[in-house]
Amino acid sequence: MSNSHLFLKPGFIKVPLQNGVGRYVCQLQRVVLKFCKNHGSSRGMRDFIESDLVNFAMDNPAVVVYLKPRRHRSAVIKAEYLNGDQQWLGCKNFTKEEILKWLNLLVTQSQYHTGTRIRKLWHTDNPSIQGPWTPFTFRDPKLNLASFPNEELAKPQDSNETNHEALIELFKKQKLDDLEQRRAE
Incomplete structure (x- = not known):
């Protein structure tokens, strides 16, 4: 394990406004495409701008x-999100297809989990307000006063019927109760 987690800001993963419950809110706010008009390593970016940028902008209004x-x-590529975070992506010698894939990734991710130590x-x-659940929450209170080892608690429970049979019995009982209710009405 490295010490890189020491430089991340601590926090919790938060979903903004329960995104996706009412309507989806794209978390990416702004994209800045920086490129050189003549440099050879920016050729993929220039090809993307000439051919696919208009379609990308129309798909993501x-x-x-x-x-x-x-x-x-x-x-x-510099991406800015609604929460104020920024992400930089160097695109040296990328093709236009790679740039489109990276832009689609930036559009779909939320940016709330990257750069945060959980x-x-x-x-x-x-x-x-009731406190956390523990395995002892619904235990019988007589266990508080019992001294261990306890012979009575160590006995196996006498149950001749299986869980399957118990469920069938419960189902039959529910059916009978429903029939009695209908007759009473």
């Missing part, structure tokens, strides 16, 4: 696309 030509620099594996915004 919520994303603002900026073009920024720069002299003697390799191509870069404090706990489980987190809720509305914690229970």
Whole structure:
């Protein structure tokens, strides 16, 4: 294990506004495509801009696309998200198909989990006032006063019927109760 986690900001994974419950809100706000007009490593970016940029912009109307030509620099994609995070992607010698795949990835990811060291594996915004559940939550209180080893508690339970048979009996009982209710009405 490396010490790279020390430089990540700690936090929890949060889903913004329960995204996808009511309507989907694209988390990518802005994309800046930086490229050189003459440099050979920006050829894929220039080909993408000439052929596929209009279709990408029409498919993703919520994303603002900026073009920024720069002299003697390799191509870069800068993505800015609604939460203020930014992501940089160097596109040196990428083809236009690779650039389109990366842009589609940036559009679909949420950016809430990258660059964050997770404090706990489980987190809720509305914690229970009853406290956490433990395996002893619904145990019989007489176990608090029992002294162990206890012969009575060590005995196997006498159950001649299997779980399957118990379920069948419950089902039959429910059916009889429903019939009695209908007759009473």
